[in-house]
Amino acid sequence: MTKYSKQSRFLIAVDCIVFGFDGETLKLLLIKRSFNPEKDKWSLMGGFVQASESLDQAANRILKQLTGLEGVYLEQMYSFGETNRDPIERTISVSYFALVDIHKYEKQISTDFHAEWVPLKRIPKLIFDHQEMVELAKKSIRYKAALHPILFELLPSRFTLPQLQTLYESVFNTSIDKRNFSKRVLATGLLIKLTDKDKAGSKRGAYYYQLNMQKYYANFQAFINIIPNPDSLQN
Amino acid sequence: MTKYSKQSRFLIAVDCIVFGFDGETLKLLLIKRSFNPEKDKWSLMGGFVQASESLDQAANRILKQLTGLEGVYLEQMYSFGETNRDPIERTISVSYFALVDIHKYEKQISTDFHAEWVPLKRIPKLIFDHQEMVELAKKSIRYKAALHPILFELLPSRFTLPQLQTLYESVFNTSIDKRNFSKRVLATGLLIKLTDKDKAGSKRGAYYYQLNMQKYYANFQAFINIIPNPDSLQN
DNA sequence: AACAATAGTGTAAAAATAACACCAATAATT
DNA sequence: AATTATTGGTGTTATTTTTACACTATTGTT
Numbered sequence: 001m002t003k004y005s006k007q008s009r010f011l012i013a014v015d016c017i018v019f020g021f022d023g024e025t026l027k028l029l030l031i032k033r034s035f036n037p038e039k040d041k042w043s044l045m046g047g048f049v050q051a052s053e054s055l056d057q058a059a060n061r062i063l064k065q066l067t068g069l070e071g072v073y074l075e076q077m078y079s080f081g082e083t084n085r086d087p088i089e090r091t092i093s094v095s096y097f098a099l100v101d102i103h104k105y106e107k108q109i110s111t112d113f114h115a116e117w118v119p120l121k122r123i124p125k126l127i128f129d130h131q132e133m134v135e136l137a138k139k140s141i142r143y144k145a146a147l148h149p150i151l152f153e154l155l156p157s158r159f160t161l162p163q164l165q166t167l168y169e170s171v172f173n174t175s176i177d178k179r180n181f182s183k184r185v186l187a188t189g190l191l192i193k194l195t196d197k198d199k200a201g202s203k204r205g206a207y208y209y210q211l212n213m214q215k216y217y218a219n220f221q222a223f224i225n226i227i228p229n230p231d232s233l234q235n
Numbered sequence: 236m237t238k239y240s241k242q243s244r245f246l247i248a249v250d251c252i253v254f255g256f257d258g259e260t261l262k263l264l265l266i267k268r269s270f271n272p273e274k275d276k277w278s279l280m281g282g283f284v285q286a287s288e289s290l291d292q293a294a295n296r297i298l299k300q301l302t303g304l305e306g307v308y309l310e311q312m313y314s315f316g317e318t319n320r321d322p323i324e325r326t327i328s329v330s331y332f333a334l335v336d337i338h339k340y341e342k343q344i345s346t347d348f349h350a351e352w353v354p355l356k357r358i359p360k361l362i363f364d365h366q367e368m369v370e371l372a373k374k375s376i377r378y379k380a381a382l383h384p385i386l387f388e389l390l391p392s393r394f395t396l397p398q399l400q401t402l403y404e405s406v407f408n409t410s411i412d413k414r415n416f417s418k419r420v421l422a423t424g425l426l427i428k429l430t431d432k433d434k435a436g437s438k439r440g441a442y443y444y445q446l447n448m449q450k451y452y453a454n455f456q457a458f459i460n461i462i463p464n465p466d467s468l469q470n
Numbered sequence: 471a472a473c474a475a476t477a478g479t480g481t482a483a484a485a486a487t488a489a490c491a492c493c494a495a496t497a498a499t500t
Numbered sequence: 501a502a503t504t505a506t507t508g509g510t511g512t513t514a515t516t517t518t519t520a521c522a523c524t525a526t527t528g529t530t
Contacts, residue, residue, distance in 0.1 A: 003324050008286040009244035012316075012327055051243040051325065055316030079314045079329050081247075081290030089238050090286065092247055092327070094314050162508070179510065180488065202507040204495040228487075397477070414479070415519070437476040439526040463518075 011091040014059045015046040015130065016074070017137035018067070020102030020117055021154040023163060026170050027102065027117040028134065029109070030126070031066055037088055038127040044134070045115070046093070059096045067115050068108050073099040073153040077133075077140055085129045093129075097137045099153035145171055146227045148220060149190060152211055160198050160206035161185070172227055188224055190215050246326040249293045250281040250365065251309070252372035253302070255337030255352055256389040258398060261405050262337065262352040263369065264344065265361070266301055272323055273362040279369070280350070281328070294331045302350050303343050308334040308388040312375055313368075320364045328364075332372045334388035380406055381462045383455060384425060387446055395433050395441035396420070407462055423459055425450050 018029035033043040047062040049055060055076065063069050080093045102117060109115050118124070123134060145151050151167055152159075165181050185191060192212050197205030253264035268278040282297040284290060290311065298304045315328045337352060344350045353359070358369060380386050386402055387394075400416050420426060427447050432440030 004246060004283070004326075007246055007283045010247055010284070010286075011239060011242055012245050012247075048239070048242045049245070049316070049327075051245075052318065054318055055314060055327070058316075076313065078311065079290060081284070081293075081329070083287065083289055091239075092284075092290070092329075094316070094327075160508090177489075178508085179490085182509080184487095197508095199496090202495090203497045204506080204508050206508055225486095395477090412520075413477085414521085417478080419518095432477095434527090437526090438528045439475080439477050441477055460517095 011086075011089055012049040012055075012058075013046050013086075013091050013093040014049055014055065014062055014096060015044045015093050015133060016059060016063050016096045016098050017044055017077070017133055018063070018069070018072075018098040018100060019137075019141060019154060020100050020105075021167050021170070022102050022117070023166065024170075026120045028120055028123060029067060029100075029115050030118050030123070031113075031115045033127060034114075041127045042124045043127045044130045048091075049094075055094050059094075063098060067105070067113050069098070069100055069105055073150065078136055080129055080133065082129065093133075095133050095137070097140060099141070099150060101154060101156050103156060142171060147223050147225075149188065149216065149224055149226070152190075152216070158194065158198075158208040158210050160201065160208060162201060162206050163198075164209075168226065174227075184226055188215075188219070188226075190219065246321075246324055247284040247290075247293075248281050248321075248326050248328040249284055249290065249297055249331060250279045250328050250368060251294060251298050251331045251333050252279055252312070252368055253298070253304070253333040253335060254372075254376060254389060255335050255340075256402050256405070257337050257352070258401065259405075261355045263355055263358060264302060264335075264350050265353050265358070266348075266350045268362060269349075276362045277359045278362045279330075279365045283326075284329075290329050294329075298333060302340070302348050304333070304335055304340055308385065313371055315364055315368065317364065328368075330368050330372070332375060334376070334385060336389060336391050338391060377406060382458050382460075384423065384451065384459055384461070387425075387451070393429065393433075393443040393445050395436065395443060397436060397441050398433075399444075403461065409462075419461055423450075423454070423461075425454065425459075 020027045020029060029045065030042050031045055032040050045063060045066045047058070047065070049058040053061065056074075059074055059076075060070070063072070063074065074096050077095045077097050080095060083090055085091065085093070106117070109117070120138070123131075125131070126134065141150070151164075151171060154167060155163065161182050162178075164185065165176060165178060168181070169175055190212055191209040194208040194210060197207050199205040255262045255264060264280065265277050266280055268274055268276050280298055280301045282293070282300070284293040288296065291309075294309055294311075295305070298307070298309065309331050312330045312332050315330060318325055320326065320328070341352070344352070355373070358366075360366070361369065376385070386399075386406060389402060390398065396417050397413075399420065400411060400413060403416070404410055425447055426444045429443040429445060432442050434440040
């Protein structure tokens with residue numbers, strides 16, 4: 001068989017918007033770009049897709065190479081294809097967002113690699129259309145988190161209800177009554193209460209919980225109402 | 236500045252999953268492929284992205300060229316990038332789904348073009364990974380339609396409540412109490428009741444409604460609960 | 471005139487959500 | 501040793517939303 005002649009071929013990039021949560025604020029993992037153009041400017045984690053790999057494989061490889069992160073939650077988001085989005089050569093970028101437990105990787109990232117966690121509220125100017133990708137990623141995780149239990153991916157395997165609530169409050173930029181919040185999340189049946197407490201956050205200490213992984217995977221696609229009317233929220 | 240040397244370049248295709256509704260069943264617009272490989276096999280509307288156009292522009296152009304459809308609802312869905320998805324040459328496909336008023340285009344499509352409306356329940360074997368795209372598209376419109384008023388894009392500008400209900404029932408493969416359904420949709424404030432009736436569907440005739448376009452565009456991103464627990468539905 | 475077929479409407483029970491305030495535990499301070 | 505300050509944990513009621521459910525209206529056909 002013959003090839004498809006006369007058609008243009010393009011570079012394909014993958015760009016990853018990596019979210020982390022340190023217990024107080026949501027952060028993004030950014031990197032100083034190591035090559036031209038825009039060398040030393042802030043950028044998302046990105047790279048080119050290679051001939052031998054699928055898009056998902058490329059996303060995982062790039063994340064690993066630039067940050068050491070492996071096996072994290074990674075989901076394709078949107079493909080950006082404006083003709084001039086990269087000034088050097090036409091490049092289609094397939095964007096992914098990732099959710100990681102920031103503590104698991106915090107030191108590793110800043111020592112071995114040159115990536116940095118930056119609070120979502122203080123994102124510097126980014127190269128190309130990366131700003132636009134970040135905006136879409138913020139919308140996307142809100143949208144998804146309003147309906148599905150993805151935010152657990154940002155927490156360590158053992159976490160407390162106050163931690164979980166702070167996470168939801170910062171993703172949705174709102175405040176929630178803690179009685180109603182705990183009723184809601186416990187009603188999902190996704191949480192298992194442990195017997196010991198986290199004494200770091202308070203004097204009294206808060207019980208640790210962990211995910212019921214069975215139910216978590218089984219109910220992942222189910223609609224779970226943790227945040228009511230998520231789009232009526234501002235900012 | 237220098238080009239990004241040493242990187243692979245790829246073909247980029249756009250494939251469109253086009254939904255239509257004839258008042259009874261949901262249908263997809265398919266086409267007999269006009270070139271090799273897989274010539275004369277059933278295929279989605281697809282084509283290659285050109286150097287001069289964005290992804291969205293390519294999607295619109297391809298839809299227009301293959302079907303004459305223009306100005307219809309078109310939304311990027313997902314990018315497919317398995318290395319072997321096209322046996323001839325590695326191609327990344329950016330998929331879009333479209334929602335069209337089937338009546339507006341029915342004759343035009345079958346005479347001027349060689350596309351055909353096929354009931355969603357009787358989709359033939361499709362080339363490459365198009366089957367997978369169709370499955371994802373079915374999921375995607377359900378997901379989106381459960382929360383946002385996109386299904387109006389499948390109806391003519393004037394429609395009746397029974398028509399609208401039949402549409403929802405076929406998208407969600409369920410049946411809905413008509414009293415509750417009309418309360419729900421009317422509560423959105425999106426519908427304007429007209430003074431005349433559609434006498435085609437029944438002896439008594441059903442009032443026509445049209446969209447309040449102001450509110451429609453304003454509330455498009457808002458979460459509108461027309462179908463409760465959309466994922467608890469089977470099939 | 472009777473019939474057949476689809477359109478249109480209201481109410482009450484049940485479930486889900488929202489609003490709300492106090493006591494518990496304990497480390498730090500006096 | 502007692503007090504204070506700080507955060508964790510819980511239950512009830514009112515409101516709202518959702519669900520279940522059945523009859524009359526209209527009109528073309530027979």
